Amino acid sequence: MGMQMLNLALLMLERVGIVIILAFLLVNVRPFRQLLFEQRTVANQLKLILIFAFFAIIANLxxxxxxxxxxxxxxGILLNVPHQNSVANTRLLAVTVSGVVGGPAVGAVVGLIAGGHRVLQGGLAAWFYIPSSVLIGALAGRMYQRQTVQRKRVLFMSPVQGIVVGFVMEAIQMLFILLFSPTxxxxxxxxxxxxxxxxxxxxFIFLSIIQLFLNQEQEMRAMQTHDVLALADQTLPYFRAGLNGESAQPVASIIQRYTNFSAISLTSTDKILAHVGAGSDHHVAGANIVTRLSTEAIANNEIRIAHSKREIGCSQADCPLAGAIVIPLDVDxxxxxxxxMYATDAAFITPVEEQLAQGLGSIFSSQIALGAAENQSKLVKDAEIKSLQAQINPHFFFNAMNTISATMRHDTEKARQLLVQLSTYFRSNLIGVRETEITLAQERAQVQAYLTLEQTRFPDKYQIDFENQASTSALLPPFTIQVLVENAIKHAFAGKKQDNHIQIRITVAGAMLQIQVSDNGSGIDPAVMSQLGQQTVPSEQGSGTALYNLNQRLIGLYGPASGLQFQSNPTGTTVTTQIPLKGAKPHASLDR
Incomplete structure (x- = not known):
């Protein structure tokens, strides 16, 4: 008996190779990988059922x-099994992992198909394999659901947990055999x-392969995010001079050095400014744009992705470029x-490369906008705008970059989102430099970007409520809400690590737009209350110019009645301003 058990174990271990092949396909072949990691739609579940049922039937055979x-x-192949004989196979392994990957519905249906095929092999005497397989698939799926709820950022249970699940599922099968099999x-x-x-x-092996893939992808994204930060740092000095032939050439070389793309091009709306890498013989700086893909991206202001030479549309028949991502660079x-960004192998263009290209496009657009804003600011003599420009706090930038770098180590997706918010914040600053008034929607995007970065640095420290009764197209001076919120965060909650509330209320009173920012902080020292907005009030956290500049801008634009009004006591502070309502009529409902 002992030797037979050993022989059976060795023979079954060979069959585990079928599941290893399945795991390999699911993480390495793009169509299968999409089924594994994308949202669980009915169509995807049906495809998973077909795949796992196929492997379960192979296990039976x-x-x-x-x-x-x-x-x-x-x-050899077990097409028919005498009813008095039994079959040891890895069918339940395929059923178990189908439930773990796809959930209870997928596991149950795969179990039904696998059990039904086993009955076709051995006759009605094997009927009990149908309910047992369905039960096992559904139970494995229930464990998948529990993992998803408890560990929101992990799609699958760990390999060690898989050992327990696999052991228990087979134990259930043994119980059915014990109760219903003649022998x-x-x-x-x-x-x-x-x-x-x-x-x-x-x-364990199946889940280990998937976990290895996830770990490698996380490491790759972390490295990619690090490279993006380094790349952005090196390209900024060039793009500050604008998008032109002189800046494009070194930038294209830097991008290719930090990425694995075969070629990098930068263009204006009609000409190639720089091309580095494959295809340089006919994609030449100064020449007209030669790809249809670029023309479409510019015309529609949309990213275009090509997975073949035909989609790229290069007029040169022997062009080596077989895949491309074209990202429009826009300013305002x-x-x-x-x-x-080109590849000589179309298979290189994966979702990871697409996300990288989108992120770089957003960063470079911001850098170009920064350069344009700097050039424009040199021509502007208005002292208030120059004063406003000085409000971009370098400490905030470095704190944000440190936060992103720290987040990148454990949550690369969150780090990507923070990079987008940082880009939004600085683009909003640039708009504020050039414009006297912006829409409420633009101001709110600026405030939200700032708050996202601050709340990531200090989780659960601040609670922000935004109540709006005005149209998002209503006009107000840039940074009006931003300065008031930032002032509350910096000064209102000294020593308080939690239960810090800030309420932003935008209301309409007749022909006036009222903006009110309240906090439940410790209040303002009465000794400095009369100075706020009238002169700079230096503090340990800053120069004290923000409120002064905001108040002077409001008064200069709309008159003394629009100046900042302060109400403060030991339980909190409220700052209010009223400006003429322009841009749109108020909404009837609240926008929170």
């Missing part, structure tokens, strides 16, 4: 036959230990050029 005397029978006890004595062990090991909604 390649099982090890055990005769009525509990002896192993070495045969139940004798058969279970022979196959229970090998089958339970192999199912546990197989589940107007396309000024494109960033084009």
């Amino acid at each position: 390649t099982g090890v036959e055990v005769n009525a005397h509990n002896q192993l029978v070495t045969t 139940g006890w004798e058969l279970v004595k022979l196959i229970a230990l090998p089958m339970m062990t192999i199912n546990a090991v197989g589940t 909604g107007k396309v000024v050029g494109t960033l084009k």
